[in-house]
Amino acid sequence: MSTSPTPMKTRTHLTPRPTAIRAEPDSVAKGLAHLPGLVFFDTAGNLPSKHSPPISIIGARPTEIIRGHLSNPAALADALSKHAPSLAPDYGFPTGGACGSIDYDGRFTFGIYPELLVFHHQSREWWEIGNLSSQIREAKPSANFTLEAWQDSVPRDEFIKTVKTIKEYIAAGDIYQVNLSRRLRAKCRAPEGLFSLYDKLRNSSPAPTASYLNLAGREILSSSPETFLRFSGPEVETRPIKGTRPRFADPELDSRSAFDLQRSEKERAELVMITDLLRNDIGQVCEFGSVQVTDMLQLEKLQHVHHLVSTIRGTLAPEHSQLSALASCFPGGSITGAPKKRATEIISELEPVSRGLYTGAIGFLGFNGESQFNIAIRTLIHENGNLDYHVGAGIVADSDPLAEFEETEHKARGVRLALKS
Numbered sequence: 190m191s192t193s194p195t196p197m198k199t200r201t202h203l204t205p206r207p208t209a210i211r212a213e214p215d216s217v218a219k220g221l222a223h224l225p226g227l228v229f230f231d232t233a234g235n236l237p238s239k240h241s242p243p244i245s246i247i248g249a250r251p252t253e254i255i256r257g258h259l260s261n262p263a264a265l266a267d268a269l270s271k272h273a274p275s276l277a278p279d280y281g282f283p284t285g286g287a288c289g290s291i292d293y294d295g296r297f298t299f300g301i302y303p304e305l306l307v308f309h310h311q312s313r314e315w316w317e318i319g320n321l322s323s324q325i326r327e328a329k330p331s332a333n334f335t336l337e338a339w340q341d342s343v344p345r346d347e348f349i350k351t352v353k354t355i356k357e358y359i360a361a362g363d364i365y366q367v368n369l370s371r372r373l374r375a376k377c378r379a380p381e382g383l384f385s386l387y388d389k390l391r392n393s394s395p396a397p398t399a400s401y402l403n404l405a406g407r408e409i410l411s412s413s414p415e416t417f418l419r420f421s422g423p424e425v426e427t428r429p430i431k432g433t434r435p436r437f438a439d440p441e442l443d444s445r446s447a448f449d450l451q452r453s454e455k456e457r458a459e460l461v462m463i464t465d466l467l468r469n470d471i472g473q474v475c476e477f478g479s480v481q482v483t484d485m486l487q488l489e490k491l492q493h494v495h496h497l498v499s500t501i502r503g504t505l506a507p508e509h510s511q512l513s514a515l516a517s518c519f520p521g522g523s524i525t526g527a528p529k530k531r532a533t534e535i536i537s538e539l540e541p542v543s544r545g546l547y548t549g550a551i552g553f554l555g556f557n558g559e560s561q562f563n564i565a566i567r568t569l570i571h572e573n574g575n576l577d578y579h580v581g582a583g584i585v586a587d588s589d590p591l592a593e594f595e596e597t598e599h600k601a602r603g604v605r606l607a608l609k610s
Contacts (some may be wrong), residue, residue, distance in 0.1 A: 192416060195337075198482060199529040204251070204284075204318075204404070205280055205282075205307065205317065205318050206315040206316065206317055206318075207285055207314060207315065207316060207317075208315045208316065208322050209315075210315040210322055212249065212304070212325075214229070214231060214245040214253065214308045215229075215388060215391065215445075215595075216328060216400065217232075217247055217306060217325060218247050218254050218327075219328035219384060219388075220325035220326050220327065220328050220385050221247060221325055221326075222329075222381055222403075223324075223326060223498070223503065224249035224250055224300075224321075224324055225247055225249065225250060225251070226246075226248070226250060226300050226399070226403065226404050226405075227249045227384075227402070227403045227404075228246075228247070228248045228249070228288045228300070228400070228402045228403075228404065228553075229245070229247050229250075229400060230245060230246040230247075230287075230288075230398075230399075230400050230552070230553065230561075231245050231391060231399045231400055231401065232244070232245050232310060232397050232398075232399070234570070236528065238343070238364070241316065242307060243309060243310040243311045244281070244282050244307055244309055244310065245307070245308045245310070246283065246305055246306070246307050246308075246553070247284065247305065247306040247307075247308075248288055248300075248301075248302035248304060248306075248321075249302075249304065249307045249321060249324070249492065250297070250304060250321070251288075251302050251404070252299050252300075252301050252302075252303060253268060253300065253301040253402070254298065254299070254300055254301075254302075254405050255268055255287070255289075255297075255298070255299045255301065256296070256297065256298050256405070257296070257297055258295050258296050258297065258301055258368040258457050258556060259291065259295040259296075259297060259515070259516040259519055260295060260516070261514060262297070262512055263274065265287060265297070265299055265512065265554075266510070266512055267513070268287065268301050268555060269286075269287055269452070269556070270300075271286060272286075272301070272303070272556040273556060274556060274557055275439075275468075280316075280557070280559070281311075281365050281559065281561045282306065282307045282316070282555075282559055283553055283555025283556065283557060283560065284305075284318050284555065284556055284557045284559075285302055285303045285304070285305055285318055285319075285555070285556045286301075286302060286305075286356070286385075286553045286554050286555040286556050286559075287299040287300070287301055287302070287553060288300055288302050288404075288552075289402070289404060289551075289553075289556045290404075290409060290524065290546055290550065290551045290552075290555040291360070291515075291519065291544050291545040291546075291550045291551075291562075292401060292409075292442065292544070292545055292549045292551045293321060293520055293543075293545065293546070293548050293549045293565075294543065294544075294549075295516075295519065295520075298354065298404060298407070299554075300404050301423075301559040302406070302553075303318070303319055304318060304319025304320065304321050305317075305319065305321070306318075306321050306322065311353055317538070329381075330385070332380075332381035332382060332383075333381075333386050334377060334378060334379035334381075334385075335377070335378045335379075336375050336376070336377050336576060336608060337376040337444050338363075338375060339373045339374065339375045339605075340373070340375065341371060341372075341373055342371050342373075342374070342540075342541055342542045343371035343372075343540075345594055348371055348590075348593075348594045348597070349367070349590040349591060349593075349594055350590075350595050351369060352369065352582075352584055352588060352590035353537050353590055353595070354539065355367045355369060355535065355539070355584045355588075355606075356584065356586065356588060356590075357391065358535060359584075359585065359586045360586070362402075363535075364526060364527070364528070364531050364532060364535060364583045365462060365527045365528070365585070365586075366459060366462060366463075366526045366527050366532070366582050366583055366584065367525075367526040367532050367535050367536065367583075367584050368523075368524050368525055368526050368536070368548070368581050368582070368584070369530070369536070369539065369540070369581060369582055369584050369593070370536075370540060370544065370547060370548070370579045370581035370582070370592070371540075371580060371595075371597060372542050372544075372547070372577055372578070372579050372581060372583075373385065373577070373579070373580070373601060374575050374576070374577050374578075374579045375572055375575070375576050376574060376575060377573060377574065377575060377576035378431065378574070379408075381538070382403060383406060383408050383410060383569075383571050383576075384401060384403075386410060386607070386608070387401045387410040387571075389607045390410055390412050390424060390569075390604070390607050391412070393603060393606065393607050394412040394493065394567065394603050394604075394607070395412070395492050395493075396411075396412045396413055396414040396448065396491065396567065397412075397414060397491070398413050398414060398416055398561070398563035399411055399413065400413070400551050400552075400563065401550025402490070402551065406467040406573075407570065407571070407572045408570070408571035408572070409546065409551060409568060409569070409570055409571075410417055410568065410569040410570075410571070411551055411567065411568040411569075412564065412567040412568070413432045413563040413564055413566050413567050413568060414430060414445050414452060414491060414494075414496065414563060414567070415428065415429070415501075415521075415523065415548050415563060415564040415566060416428040416561065416562075416564075417521045417562045417563055417564045417565060418471075418514070418515060418518060418550075418559070418560075418561070419551070420438070420505075420511045420514075420558065420559070420560040420561070421559055422558040423504050423505040424502065424503075424504055424505075425471055425474075425475065425502065425503055425504070425505055425511075426501065426502045426541040427467050427470075427471060427500075427501050427518070427521075428498055428499065428500050428501075429458075429463045429464060429495045429499055429501075429521070429522070429523035430489075430497070430498050430523065431456055431459040431460035431463060431496075431497055431523065431583065432450050432453060432456030432457075432459070432495075432496060432497040433450075433494050433495070433496055434446045434447065434449055434450040434494065434495045435493065435494060435495055436490065436491075436492070436493050436495060438460050446495060446511065447490070447495045450488070450495050450496075450497060451486075451488055454551060455587065456497055457486055457583065458585070459583055459585060460486060460497050460498075460499055461485075461486070462521045462527050463499075463522055464482060464485065464499040464502075465527075466522040466527045466528075466529060467499075467501055467518075467521075467522050467523065468482060468501050468519045469504050469555070470517070470522060470529075471501060471514070473517055473518075473534065474501030474503075474505060474506060474509045474513065474514040474517050474518065475504055475505055475506055475509075476503070476505070476506050476507075478506045479503045479504040479545065480501065480502070480503035481501070481502055481523075482496070482499060482500070482501050483500045483501070483608045484499060484500040485499050486499060487499065500536065501531070502566065510555065510559050510591060511554060511558070515550075515554075515562065518550075519550065520533070520549065520550075521548070521550070521564050522549055523564065524548040524564055524566060525548070526584075527582070544579060545570060545577060545579075546565050546568065546570050547565055547566070547568065547570075547577075547579035547581075548564065548579075548581070549565045550562040550563065550564060550565055551563050551565050551568070566579075566581070567600070567604075569604065577608060578601065578604055580597040580598075580600040580601045581597065581600075582594075582596045582597050587593060589609070
């Protein structure tokens with residue numbers, strides 16, 4: 190199903206051109222927040238690694254809104270085909286595209302964006318497709334919002350009981366690992382939107398695949414560090430994350446924290462398991478023999494945390510498009526469990542509320558084949574007067590139920606602090 194929110198004429202196949210913007214990406218996004226359908230794919234101050242394009246992308250004024258389900262994405266595929274250029278020059282960034290989000294259950298909402306602004310963090314240059322730069326206004330002061338008390342979908346004792354149930358499934362040989370989550374929800378009134386809150390989050394918890402979307406009645410504020418799928422033409426890459434340790438200003442403490450993560454048998458075993466699962470997932474859509482694990486159990490240092498990350502790459506088979514590959518691999522195995530099919534069944538059985546966008550994906554399908562999606566973790570969703578935030582933990586055979594609950598509390602702490610500041 191699709192709708193056209195504006196009568197603006199579709200602009201296709203526009204060539205990117207340099208533009209004389211001198212502001213930082215967050216300031217430009219603020220200056221475009223008055224336009225409908227603002228999207229901001231944001232490195233949030235992190236210069237990306239060799240595995241991430243060093244760009245931030247801003248779009249607004251979508252010409253069409255498309256809703257559907259990954260089981261039948263015909264309307265989205267049709268819209269993309271109408272905009273596909275006959276030649277796709279290698280700019281290293283999308284020249285317009287479908288930008289949006291996919292819920293955990295496969296339902297999606299995308300806008301068609303012929304106009305984008307792209308900031309290259311290494312060269313410090315702005316590129317423009319369309320005419321958005323003419324719409325930049327002086328940013329308004331931070332908008333106020335009100336928030337009521339958080340309500341927990343799974344209280345502490347119930348969460349601990351559920352962890353024990355999952356461990357029984359594991360002991361019976363039914364499953365190896367399950368990602369268990371709980372939802373925090375608060376009534377929220379934000380008549381001018383929550384971009385000011387997103388700005389606080391990007392400063393307190395910067396992430397290389399962060400994003401802000403205000404599209405079709407839903408505001409998304411994401412500090413996700415994890416790439417689900419990244420495409421450049423037929424080349425595809427996924428980068429699962431397992432394990433987190435804090436960073437410290439003191440170099441010795443920081444090294445100890447990183448070493449503790451690297452030697453953790455639990456974290457290493459989880460990542461090896463999920464790497465194998467995702468290698469199999471993308472192997473289903475790639476040319477035989479093209480799938481490789483190019484990095485295994487690599488330490489990645491972000492501004493506030495260390496992670497363990499693997500990188501898996503392949504080349505799509507001729508019969509698969511980026512969209513069909515996305516549908517085949519969805520949802521990401523790093524946030525369901527292994528085996529994935531049984532893990533999703535157990536999640537459905539044990540979690541009392543739907544996940545919504547949590548552990549779905551946020552990103553874009555570029556008209557020229559430059560596309561990227563994150564895993565929707567560390568993400569706030571503002572919709573229908575509610576502000577939702579999910580937190581989860583990976584449950585394995587030797588998980589301590591109380592420690593797993595405390596891990597979810599730790600993950601929620603950063604957002605709570607940002608909301609109080």
